Amino acid sequence: MYKYSKDGVSVLTVLDKRKQKMNGLFPVKVQVIHNRKQKYYSTGQEVSIRDWEVLPYTKSRHLSEIRRNIENSFSLIRQQVEFLSFQGEFHFDILNARLGRYSDFSVNALFHKKLEELKENGQANTYLSYKGSLNKIEQFAGKHISFHEITINWLNRFEHHLSASGISYSSMGFYFRNLKCILNIARKDGIIKESQYPFGKGKYEVPTGCGRKLALNLKEIKKIITYNDGTPKTEVYRDLWFFSYLCNGINFRDLLYPQIRN
Template structure:
């Protein structure tokens, strides 16, 4: 089949455009019949010749790689046809080209993530896609100062209507550098930039893995574009600061509940709020609670690592104060969620709980003279740091946190005995012995 059909990249110099350039097309020849299919490129004769040089300069090399990818995609379509015909080739080639749209890939991935219940990750993909669209339109989709919610929504709708396909081949290292500068100039943090670009990198990896994109078009890595990483800002509180939070006298019930849930996270292996919200009474057995991190339960389904937490008396008291009543095995321990919620509703409820806790904890920190950011994430970081200060081996801390990245240490570690866990858990309230 491939020997009967000829493909080539054709510079159509028969008619110049207004800017003096000529369109670059894909030419297909079959049984002496020729058909031409447009690409996004229009070049002068001099520029086209530069793309054909043995070692073209960077700009022209990227254009040639992109054009070669288009031709290769056509060849792959032709080879899969049982019998060649232009109509069938055009139908399949059109679908193949549709797979070369970054925005379509974002939407498809977000949809799959939602179907899998990974709502936060899906939302992250949506935010990354909207940011990229804003960059291409050189306008912000976010709600600017003085802009009402309806105005912000109208602005996003206008941008969506102006959305055009973005070929993977157009996302070059230079494109990414400019996009990064644009985000930083617009007030995005290095952390946010990293999240958006890692999502984009995942789309490239998926496209290459699926055979929809040639490896040569991959813009990430050494000597290409490297995703920035945020500085590792220390978020752990000192034992003195944690002691102040323990001893703090809440002004009202809402503040007391927020403070106690923060402390529960700290006392329970840095358990994050999603896992706290989803914990049920059946996971409790005396002074032990066992869970699998929601963040990793899908990614490591074959080797799910259960986290076993020894509940110190203070943690048990928090459950007694704020736990759902009456208790039964399938009831949520804390009344943050309720049965029957959709994944989207669950995330909304958890996010609201985090927002409420962080708001109250910020006020508590100010009243206690703690200048650090006392967020729910700080509780997790403080847990691991407290154990490290107490001399607990890194391998133990890794297991308590449920990290899967400590492969070297975890490969030869078994679960720790209950008395060892109790000893380590006692370190979390070491400030009492200091007072």
């Protein structure tokens, strides 16, 4: 009766004839199809086969009310499908979460969805980074972590757990930034509310490592610029380093590809 299709996702209303009710009626459902997979969502309405056939144009008060209810259910699901398709992130789990049907949609599940995307895009290094983060998170909190669990207090406890395990704050930063990215996706997709988001100023801030200061003294610099092992290649590398030093640490790409400006 109602149909919508875009970007490989179809939404339509159907009469589910697989299960007839005790009263002889059949449930009306909204069917969503994506990548040959289909899911059915209840509208809460039931009609006979005959009423289903006349439903689009009937003037019956009772059937008109049923039609309006079906249209409302269809419109709600269509809006969510349109949003996810526009974002290029359609996934049945996220659709269910946005519709409030998966109240226990897990952090782990969204991590795995992200890993699938990274794998498909050939982003090996980022994939390994997210995989490592997920492993550390699951070691701390298990294989099914609800988004409602991720609070400021939870993040602080996770930080203490990592610190007690000997993890440096630089490494922690990778884990927390990846987790923050997952929660950003959840916030954007409506899985969590803004008030549930635990990161940011006045909330939990991602830890940063303290870099080591490796400044050379003048005596050490003199050793470098006077070093000579008798090979022309070493002299070139030495001179490039010294030129970079004199230019206050110029980027080596700029050093190799200088641009003359008028």
